[in-house]
Amino acid sequence: xxxxxxxxxxxxxxxxxxxxxxxxxxxxxxxxxxxxxxxxxxxxxxxxxxxxxxxxxxxxxxxxxxxxxxxxxxxxxxxxxxxxxxxxxxxxxxxxxxxxxxxxxxxxxxxxxxxxxxxxxxxxxxxxxxxxxxxxxxxxxxxxxxxxxxxxxxxxxxxxxxxxxxxxxxxxxxxxxxxxxxxxxxxxxxxxxxxxxxxxxxxxxxxxxxxxxxxxxxxxxxxxxxxxxxxxxxxxxxxxxxxxxxxxxxxxxxxxxxxxxxxxxxxxxxx
Numbered sequence: 165x166x167x168x169x170x171x172x173x174x175x176x177x178x179x180x181x182x183x184x185x186x187x188x189x190x191x192x193x194x195x196x197x198x199x200x201x202x203x204x205x206x207x208x209x210x211x212x213x214x215x216x217x218x219x220x221x222x223x224x225x226x227x228x229x230x231x232x233x234x235x236x237x238x239x240x241x242x243x244x245x246x247x248x249x250x251x252x253x254x255x256x257x258x259x260x261x262x263x264x265x266x267x268x269x270x271x272x273x274x275x276x277x278x279x280x281x282x283x284x285x286x287x288x289x290x291x292x293x294x295x296x297x298x299x300x301x302x303x304x305x306x307x308x309x310x311x312x313x314x315x316x317x318x319x320x321x322x323x324x325x326x327x328x329x330x331x332x333x334x335x336x337x338x339x340x341x342x343x344x345x346x347x348x349x350x351x352x353x354x355x356x357x358x359x360x361x362x363x364x365x366x367x368x369x370x371x372x373x374x375x376x377x378x379x380x381x382x383x384x385x386x387x388x389x390x391x392x393x394x395x396x397x398x399x400x401x402x403x404x405x406x407x408x409x410x411x412x413x414x415x416x417x418x419x420x421x422x423x424x425x426x427x428x429x430x431x432x433x434x435x
Contacts, residue, residue, distance in 0.1 A: 206415050207404070207434050215423055215431035216396045219246060222428045223389035230429060237428070243275050244426040245385035246396055248403055252380040252411070253419035260412065264375040267406040270398040272369040274325060275388050279365060282307065282329035282337070282352055290361035299365055300324075304333060307340045317344035326368050327352035328361075372403060374410070380419075382407070389425055 218228045222237035223244055229235075276298060281291050283301040291301035302320075310316045321344055329337065329352035337345065337352070345351050355364050372384055386403045387396040400423065411417040421434035 206418075207421070212397060212400065212423075212433045213393060215433055216246075216393050216400075218431060219423065219425050219428055220389055220391075220393065220396070223425050235429065240427055244389045244428070245274060246387040246389060246391075246423060246425050248384055248386045248400060249422040249424065249430065250382045250404075250407060251419040251421075252382070252417050254413060255380055255411070255417050257376060257378050257380060262376040263410045264373070265406055265410055266371050266373045267402055268367060268370045269372055269386065269402050270370070271387070271391060271395045272366075273372060273385050273387050273399060274369075275390055277325045277369050278323065279368060280320070280324040280327050281355070281361065281365075282327060282333050284330040284332060287330045287355060287361055294362060294365070296365075304336065304340070307336075310341065312340070312342045314342065314344060317341050318348070321345055321348035321350050324350070326350060328355050328364055328368060329353070331356045374407060376410075 218230075221228050222235070223239065225237045225239035227234050227236050279299045281287060281299065281301045283291060283303060285303065288301040288303055291299055310320070327345060327350050331354050334352065334354050353364065353368055355361060372386060374382070374384065376382070384403070387399045391399075404421065408414050408418065418434060420432060422430040422432050424430040
């Protein structure tokens with residue numbers, strides 16, 4: 165079982181597709197931030213590596229050093245995620261332009277990501293051929309049975325981390341399900357007739373979505389504790405690069421950056 169609890173003071177940057185204020189910039193879905201070798205130079209590489217190592221050791225139940233104190237870790241009976249927590253400065257979300265964007269990470273951040281494909285008969289067969297218990301298909305006939313019932317749609321939205329949908333079904337979603345998926349921030353990623361279902365599933369599993377809302381503290385899962393140090397670091401670099409690229413004043417808008425496991429202590433990697 166996965167756990168992605170987030171600190172209440174922070175906004176989760178997962179899959180919100182609510183309309184943004186007119187003029188707000190968007191980074192296209194699946195895009196990578198502009199290449200800038202200097203972007204991560206603001207973060208001490210050794211400090212980040214040491215922090216990641218301590219997070220992974222703590223999640224294994226090992227003893228780690230935090231300052232002068234020795235702290236005993238605890239291995240949890242579920243898969244912990246590793247979260248990126250960023251606080252902004254010189255940024256007023258009520259006045260400044262909000263932003264939204266996505267980035268495909270090198271490694272899927274949530275190990276047991278549950279996906280639902282709202283599928284045509286052909287795509288439903290493709291989902292079945294994956295033989296992946298984390299990926300399920302629902303046909304138009306099954307969606308009709310929900311009869312736009314708000315409770316049932318909400319229950320379905322909570323069951324899955326993300327949704328995909330055959331292109332021909334996308335336009336039917338408002339009529340079949342109402343606004344429930346959109347309100348939950350889980351409007352489906354479209355699958356065209358020429359797309360491979362397996363490659364689209366892999367793409368969604370590696371995608372992190374960001375959206376600036378009404379707070380200046382942002383939190384999103386970017387890795388999990390089953391990864392090694394290099395994998396976690398690669399995901400953090402990709403995520404931070406994207407976020408900084410979307411900020412008007414780049415690093416001048418970043419106040420602090422922390423990383424932590426779901427149940428572990430936070431480690432500050434940018435001051």
